[in-house]
Amino acid sequence: MSGSIQLFPPTFEHHHSGLGVSSSQPRLSWRFQQSNEAPREWKQNSYEVEAIRSNSPPKSAHRASSESVLVPWPFKPLNSREILQIRVRAFGGRNGESAPTRWSPWAAMEVGLLERSCWQAQMITASSFPRINDPMVRPFRLRKTFRVPSTRGTIVRARLYSTAFGVYQPYLNGSDVGDLMMSPGWTSYHHRLNYQIFDVANQIHQDQENVLGFEVAEGWYAGRLGWGTGKVQNYGTDIYDGETYDATEEDPGWCGPITHGFEGGWTTARIIEGPRATLLSPDAPPVRITEKVEPVEISTTPSGKTIVDFGQNLVGKLMIDSISGPSGHKISFIHAEVMENRELGIRPLRDARCTDEIIMSGHEIRAWTPKFTFHGFRYVQIEGWNSIIGVSPALGLDGIAALVAHSDMSRTGTFNCSHPLINQLHDNVVWSMRGNFFSIPTDCPQRDERIGWTGDIQVFAPTGNFLYNTTSVLASWLQDLAAEQQLRGGVPPLVVPNVLDHIYPIVPQAVWGDAAILTPWDLYIASGDLQILRSQYESMRSWLDAGVRRGVDGLWDNNLWQLGDWLDPRAPPDEPGEARTHGAMVADAYLVHVTSRLSEITGLIGETRDSTRYEEQACSLKAAFRHKYMAPSGLLVSDTQTALALAIVFGFYDNAVQLEVAGARLEQLARMAKFRVATGFVGTPIVLHALTLTGREQVAYRMLQEKRCPSWLYPITMGATTIWERWNSMLPDGSINPGEMTSFNHYALGAVANWLHAVVGGIRPKEAGWKSFFVVPRPGGTIRNASVTYESPFGRIECSWSLISMEDGDRFESSLLVPPNSEAWITLPHVTISTGGEQNVVGSGSYSFSCNLLAKDWPLTAIKTYLVEEDDGDVAYQ
Incomplete structure (x- = not known):
């Protein structure tokens, strides 16, 4: 029976490819692919791993275990550079059966350099390198x-191990080595420096002269980072401004066996001190070009400028197929995200030039693209292409493209529904995530910033972890957070890697600093990897025990200003922290929550004394919070959507009566706001969840479908293709928000997609790693069908539903696919008659469920708050 269940090739730790695994005993995982003929309720009870190691005979190991995710290495430890092949098969069935599956395909693995002594090379630089x-x-x-x-024999294997202070591109015999961009990536360079491994066996010529070449640029290592004048040489002796390519200085054969015209220009390289940081072969995938986007329109502005529109706000760079022009003639490419008054909107870029330039040589330039920069853009203003005779070909849609670049993570989650604007909203979230996972999780990709704000990823991580496999990227970033935190008395910096000490002193901040605890937890929930919690434990404990600045009651010091519910829509353009919800209350709510979470974490990793200590602290802090902010009725001192959502989602209510009072007040506030958003960074990810938890999902749907500003759909009515930083980054008249801090590609407010996945789509993990998961779809609003998929650590989950109109309501029909070795806990919507029961627990297989729904209360009406009535308009929620 198990023969119809197939396995994907096994993976090693969270490594993206298997080339350069940095462990001598990597844990193994395998996922199941299930055919329609596969048996239901299939569970693994043992497995067999077979390995071909070097030139040795195959060895196998059989283990009695139901685990298929991150299982221990079953063989002797591996050595640096060792190569082997691995395959696996599982044994299992229904009701204790133990039939074997087919063998998985072979997976190749190669160990990186495990000891520092493996490095024989020295760091070198140009002899004229600036001081x-x-x-x-x-x-x-x-x-x-x-x-x-x-x-010496035929070349069978050849590897290039390389890294740089800065960013680099290797070449061998005139061709690119690898397809990576901006290597070695951005880490906290004082502590950790990545290196790359390239397979170059097919690029080496025997019995001929070979030329190994490198181009090296500043990158994040020494380039300007931060706004204003920025800060240069953060780690050593330019990404924001762009790149100038001077073709008159080019030597086409510089990295080939023979150079032309520049033979006398080479000087001996200078040896410099090597890195003191730990050298790592990263598990995280590198930045790559993942998509090519063609332009949709070329237009002329009122001032006569030429604009190319790619139809999608994206992150990456241009590629020009072919161009030639008179020697010395310059062509400029200015990148921006939006148009304002039919001209390029560059003000949000602040001090970033975002301009690439080509200086022509009189000869054709083919397949040109900048090498060491990237931009966030939808529009490109081109100057100098059609302004002079002799530039060819004429600028057209077929000669230019945008190359989309980001950390090359695997896509795991999808969502779709019958509402086209909500589908566009979800697409916008995906595009913003792609653009802002660029080696690290950044806040924005276009202006003079592009840095790893801790608060942004803290609120977005549950959403991001569903959309993509983020485990290796975020686990790497968390190691940098912990390293930077050690230098600051337990306080995580606001950005990681920390490049803003010249702007911000060491000031502890809730929500942002709480990424030290909540983001590892979110990764654990997504991956099931307890090792992430163990490795980050000292960082977590240091934050709560030493970093948090407390008052006499153990809550936050009230005299410390908090970022709080950042970017509340009522905050003035130049005062984004002026939120309706008091910052101290937000901080205290988070402190109760993270203390309780750390008690749970310490219990999971076996730190029982600390678990008891943090549990007692959490109870004490919760009581202090209730005494300070909560009335006996359940209402709060800060009578806002964010405050109520925090108390509901974080579980601060002792009884159902208080919870109902809070839910009713939250609904009232939503209706008084005419269903427009009234939350910032903190409230936005949870306000719809809070309404759902109190039985008011229809109110949540009504908020989701609102179109007037501020709302999730308002930017879409304005043509947005990514998530904006501000609810009104662009005003209804088409002008850009007057505040200095305005971005059109920020993922934080897109955290609402987590509600789309968990409530509209209906799936969320019950157990870390999705060994078991909830299926609880809740139809609502005008949405008539929805579907969601997720590539879990066990295999593909699919859930879809649709509504069939009936005289007294709707019939709900749903289908579900559960991967082998996992189970689903299904709860159907509120029902009158159910064919499958209101709750079911099922194992692997394909299932269908249906029930009848009562007629819902729709459309919902707002509470009028003015003497002069506003026109709500049906268009607001359709």
């Missing part, structure tokens, strides 16, 4: 020739 205090470093090239005689 300390130089404001900008021009990219330079390095070149080395070598021969491999055929007398």
Whole structure:
């Protein structure tokens, strides 16, 4: 019976490819792919792993275990550079059966450099490399020739191990090595520096001169980071401004066996001190070009500027197929996200030039693209292309493209429904995540910032973890957070890597600092990997025990200003922290929550004394919070949507009566706001969940479907293709928000997609790693059908539903796919008659469920708050 269940190739730790695994005993995982003929209720009870190691005979290991995610390495430890092949099969069935599955395909694995002594190379730089205090470093090239005689035998294996202070691109015999962008990526360079491993066996010529070349640029290591004048040389002796390519200085054969015209220009490289940081082969996927987007329109502005519109706000760079022009002629490409008054809207870029330039040489330039920069853009203003005779070809839609770049994570989650604007909202969330997972999780990809704000990823992580496999990217970033935190008395910096100490002193902040606890927890829930919690434990404990600045009651010091519910829609353009919900209350609610969470974490990892201590602290802090902010009725001192949502979602109510009072007041506030958003960074991810938890999902649907500003759908009515930083980044008249801090690509407010996945789509984990999961779809609003998929650690989950109109309501029909070795806990919507029962627990397989729904209360009406009535308009919720 198990033969119809197939396995994907096994994976190693959370490594993206298997080339350069940084463990001598990597844990193994395998996912199941289930055919329609596969048996239901299939569970694994044992497994067999087979390995071919070097030139040794195959070895196998059989283990009696139901685990298929991150199981222990079953063989002897591996050595640096060792190569092996692994395959696996599982044994199991229904009711204790133990039939084998088919063997998985073979998976290749190669170990990285496990010891520092494996590194024989030295760090080198150009002999003319600028010294300390130089404001900008021009990219330079390095070149080395070598021969491999055929007398040494045929080349079977050849690897290039490389890294840089800055960003680099390797070449071998005139061709690119690898397809990576902005290597080695951005880490906290004082502590950790990534290196790359490239397979170059097919690029080496035997019995001929080979040329290994590198181009190296500042990147994040020494380039300007931060706004205003920025800060240069953060880690050593430019991404924001763009790149200038001077074709008159080009030597086409510089990295080939023979150079032309520049033979005398090479000087001996200079040896410099090597990295003191730990050298790592990263588990996280590198930044790559993942998509090519063609332009949709070329237009002319009122001032006569030429604009190329790609139809999608994206992150990456341009590619020009072919261009030629008179020597010395310059063509400029200015990138921006929006148009304002039919001209390029560059004010939100602040001090970032975002301009790439080509200086022509008189010869054709083919497949040009900038190498060491990236931009956030939908529109590109091109100057100098059609303004002079001799530039060819003429600018057209078929000669230019946008290359989309981001950390090359695997897509795991999808969502779709019958409401086209909500589908666009979800697409916008995905595009914003793609653009802002660029080596690290950043806040924005376009202006003079592009840095890893802790608060942004803290609120977005549950959404991001569903959409993509983020485990290796965020686990790496959390290691940097912990390293930076050690230098600050337990206080996580506001951004990681920390490049803003020249702007912000060491000031502890709730929500942002709480990423030290909540983001590892979210990764654990997504992956089931307890090791993430263990490795981050000292960081978590340091934050709560030493970093938090407390008052006499154990809550936050009230004298400390908090960022709080950042970007409340009523906050003035230049005062984004002026929220309706008091910042101290937000901070205290989070402190109760993270203390309770850390008690749970410490119990899971076996730190029982700390678990008891944090549990007692959480109870004491909860009592202090209730005494300080909560009336006996359940109402709160801060009578806002964010405050009530925090108390509901964080479980601060002792009884159902108080919870109902809070839910009723939250609904009242939503109706008084005419269903428009009244929350910022903190309230936005949870307000719809709070309404759902108190039985008011129809109110949540009504808020979701609102179109007037501020709302989730308002930006879409304004043509948005990504999530905006502010609810009104663009005003209804088409002008850009007057505040200095305005971005059109920020994922934080897109955290609402978590509600789409869990409530509209209906699936969420019950157990860490999705070994068991809830299926609780809740139809509402005008949505008539929805579907969601998720590539869980066990296999693909699919859930879809549709409504069939009946005389007295709707019939709800749903289908579900549960992967092998996992189970689903199903609760149908509120029913009158159910064919499958109101709740079911099922194992693997395909299922169908149906029930009859009572007629819902729709449309909902707002509470009038003015003497002069406003026109709500049906268009607001359809």
